[in-house]
Amino acid sequence: MPFSETARTASLAATRRAAGTARYTALARALHWITVLLILLVATLGIWITFFEPADQAFKLRLYNIHESTGILILVLTAVRLLWRAGHPPPPITPPLPPMLALVAHLNHAALYAVLLTMPIAGFLATNAWGFPLEWYGLFPIPSPIGKDEAIAPILSNIHFGLAIVLGVLLLAHIPAALFHHFVRKDDTLRRML
Numbered sequence: 001m002p003f004s005e006t007a008r009t010a011s012l013a014a015t016r017r018a019a020g021t022a023r024y025t026a027l028a029r030a031l032h033w034i035t036v037l038l039i040l041l042v043a044t045l046g047i048w049i050t051f052f053e054p055a056d057q058a059f060k061l062r063l064y065n066i067h068e069s070t071g072i073l074i075l076v077l078t079a080v081r082l083l084w085r086a087g088h089p090p091p092p093i094t095p096p097l098p099p100m101l102a103l104v105a106h107l108n109h110a111a112l113y114a115v116l117l118t119m120p121i122a123g124f125l126a127t128n129a130w131g132f133p134l135e136w137y138g139l140f141p142i143p144s145p146i147g148k149d150e151a152i153a154p155i156l157s158n159i160h161f162g163l164a165i166v167l168g169v170l171l172l173a174h175i176p177a178a179l180f181h182h183f184v185r186k187d188d189t190l191r192r193m194l
């Protein structure tokens with residue numbers, strides 16, 4: 001390798017080190033990791049109330065309320081996140097991804113956003129259709145466009161359930177992909193989100 005090229009490579013690396021990895025904005029990173037924690041809580045409670053229903057009625061209703069209120073919180077945070085993202089696009093990945101991989105990643109993120117928006121809406125409509133209006137963490141009621149309707153309630157619950165499976169599948173791709181980028185491809189994808 002000619003000397004000038006070696007020097008250029010070294011200087012590029014030094015520049016990158018000095019500049020540091022271009023990360024997502026602090027707000028985008030905070031919203032990503034807060035959402036991860038909230039999803040962990042909501043999914044745990046969802047599985048608890050569905051498959052291990054507590055006998056104590058008051059306790060059960062409290063679990064439902066925390067599940068549902070936190071789901072609405074995720075909906076609001078996701079809306080904020082998407083508005084913020086419109087003005088603050090993700091930083092580039094170094095080294096860049098092949099176009100095919102970039103497309104798959106993009107589709108995974110778009111689908112995750114779609115689920116983060118539709119899942120709480122389906123759950124909220126289902127709850128109201130079953131005849132249980134939501135008091136957000138017991139603080140104030142959230143108005144619903146639909147009231148009790150036992151014909152559509154099971155359909156909405158099934159949509160909510162189906163989306164839970166979709167979310168699980170998307171995360172089974174998303175999380176190993178983040179680790180693949182970091183440990184196998186050794187690019188800065190994960191560091192941009194930390």
Ligand code: HEM
Binds near residue numbers: 049050134167
């Ligand atoms: C991102 C937000 C949410 C996630 C990840 C989530 C996840 C889950 C999961 C994994 C279950 C157990 C599987 C099932 O039975 O469907 C569940 C059940 C349930 N969720 Fe959610 N949920 C979310 C938001 C909401 C919201 C906002 C409400 C209502 C306001 C809600 C109401 C329910 C109800 C009532 C059940 C019991 C089963 C049913 O009747 O559908 N969920 N949820």
Ligand code: HEM
Binds near residue numbers: 032036037178190
């Ligand atoms: C509930 C779990 C999770 C959800 C719902 C979720 C959702 C998302 C979404 C929607 C994006 C796209 C961000 C954007 O470009 O606007 C994203 C990016 C990212 N997530 Fe997650 N995530 C979750 C868990 C994780 C975990 C556990 C990790 C790490 C092991 C992780 C690592 C990343 C990384 C590195 C990016 C940036 C990807 C890129 O820019 O190409 N995520 N996540």
